[in-house]
Amino acid sequence: MPNRDCRVGFMWNTAFDSFDYGDRHPLRPGRFRMIRDYLDSAGLLASANVVEIEAEPLSMAVLERVHSSEYVESVRRISQTGEGEIDIDTPGFRGIYENALMLSGATVTGVRAVLSGHVEHFLSPTGGFHHAKFERGGGFCVFNDIAAAVHELKQHGLNRILVADFDVHHGNGDQAYFYDDPEVMVISFHEDPEWMYPHEGYVNEIGSGRGVGYNINMPFPMDAGDSVYRYAFDELVPKLIDLFRPQFILFLPGFDAHYLDRLAHLKLTTTMTRYITGRIHNAAHKWSEGRLGVVTGGGYHPDSLCWGVASVMSVLSGREYSPPRQNPPFKDDEETWRTVHETVDQVKDSVFPVLGI
Template sequence: MPERGPPRSAPPGHEARMRVPFYFHHEFSSYDFGPSHPFQGSRFARFLDELGRRFPAVRERLDIREAEAASDDTLALVHDLSYIERVVALEKRRGYLSPDTQLLPGSVKAARLIVGASVAAAREAARSGFAMGFGGLHHAGRDFGEGFCIFNDVAAAAAVLLRDGMERIVVLDTDAHQGNGTMDIFYGDPRVLFVSIHQDPHTLYPGVGFVSETGSGAGEGFTVNIPMPMLADGPLYERAMTEIVHPLIDEFRPEAIIRNGGSDPLYTDTLTNLGLDIDQLSGLIRSVAEHARRSGVPLVDLFLSGYGPYVSEGWLAIVRGALGETMRLEIPERRRYVSPEQYANIEQSTRIMLDELKRRLAPRWKIF
């Protein structure tokens, strides 16, 4: 990697107790896939209401700003025009992008609003240091959509920052599901270091995100997949962050970090099988925010995923970690007992995976 200049001082948005821009629009409620679907659009306003009811002082720290819908020009930075046109046509007949992703009336405009929100958050973070919003539609690729994702707001946010003049951006995806759409868009681009820490794709959709997938061409080594074994908990995540993620960020010296991912690494999630508790999820997010602050790097924090009855609690944990707040949060005790022998196997699998990942990344990165 080429030598970088010294890090900037901490951006003002990271200073304690400052209000943080948070991008939202009431029409996010139309990002909905039906009454029996695990992703319903009521989650956004419900979360903000719960935050205000339970933690009014924290809610007051969020400077809620109205998002604007992304234009075709913005979407075309990361999606083929033919795909954008296909999405518009499918919505008119309530068609399906994939078996789990039906385009109901209003969903495409809501997707444009989510993209617009994430782009605005990225630009605001570039200006003031820190911004948040609802985002993370990471399963939409350049010419496909699936996994409840229509347009990729995370990739669009990174692409706009590149167009605005940045040269090095980290996209850190902590969702339990690997960000296959984001990976597809930036797989050959060395300007974007895409790091995804997710559940082992042998055991979870989308079935990609192995350590062997490290980018192509000029982008070789700039895609980093960290597949965690089922039931992996906070200490194992901390090991992956300490040994892989934080050193990579330091060597890459990005001009911005975009983190996305919601509550689905929690052990209470109904679609995934990871093992983080509520404090460990907060700790994961806090470690990213603190790294950005120490390095003087603008941070964008986006979340919208998570399934089951404890999504809002997980989102509160994300806000707690990102803002460094003290908030009492609770989820039920673990229902699945992990014996010492099972945990030793999980720990060993993690160690083998991390060692193999380092071996594959060593040709590109000095730290390995």
């Protein structure tokens, strides 16, 4: 447990504001500034140990490593005219190329700030574009900032990088990049891919080649709430982290798993966000010399999104923050518990023996 105030970087650039999928898209224009304003109004940006860091765009050198030149060219073309789309649910707009470079570059800038020792943790109001793959974007994601961040970390000689992804949608892009890579452990907690986008992320997808065992999927049934989620976290995550001993943790807290969020069907409260963040933060201090980067990922209800991000900043910075009282519509019932017990056992059976746990 850190017994002092950690230095936290808050990633920002006014160019975030040019983001525009249109007013009817769930990823609304202005969401990054909304997050910033909320943190500010909660007093979480005013602490001496929280510093603003100006995000820089993704460099061409990193972009070329993370995406095919054909895909990058197609994004450029859409960006010039504003015509066309990245995929069916990811519209284009004029300037999307430059905007996406900045949104994803923020994560790499944060990684550099941590590696240089300027801060111990960073929090970006954007990032977490975990559906983007090498040859195509999608699922609201243009350029995969997690893949870019991992590339940056490897350039600095790190070879045990943990991606802890609690976004309610499976991180299929991240899984694809690192499926055979034992240097990157990807843990993804998400709603059952049977019915939930992106329809990947089953328990039996555990990695390939030397990467077998380093890709861990924990899917949840519809309506799963805090108690089953906490059970699955406690049963799986601490053992995996202690085995892997990550040198850096990239963390998506999963704001779209909240019960107010309409894009998915889990029933978590902000209490769970705080719990998970606390555990991941402690793990970063235990194994990674504090090196922790938090990217926002999804979160489509403005209230639960802001409560969640503020709770994360509160944990990282040690400043007080309490979200309003929350009343999820259900408690975890017997059937939910049975399914989650079974799934946790399946995850343990498929991954733990391979890793020697």
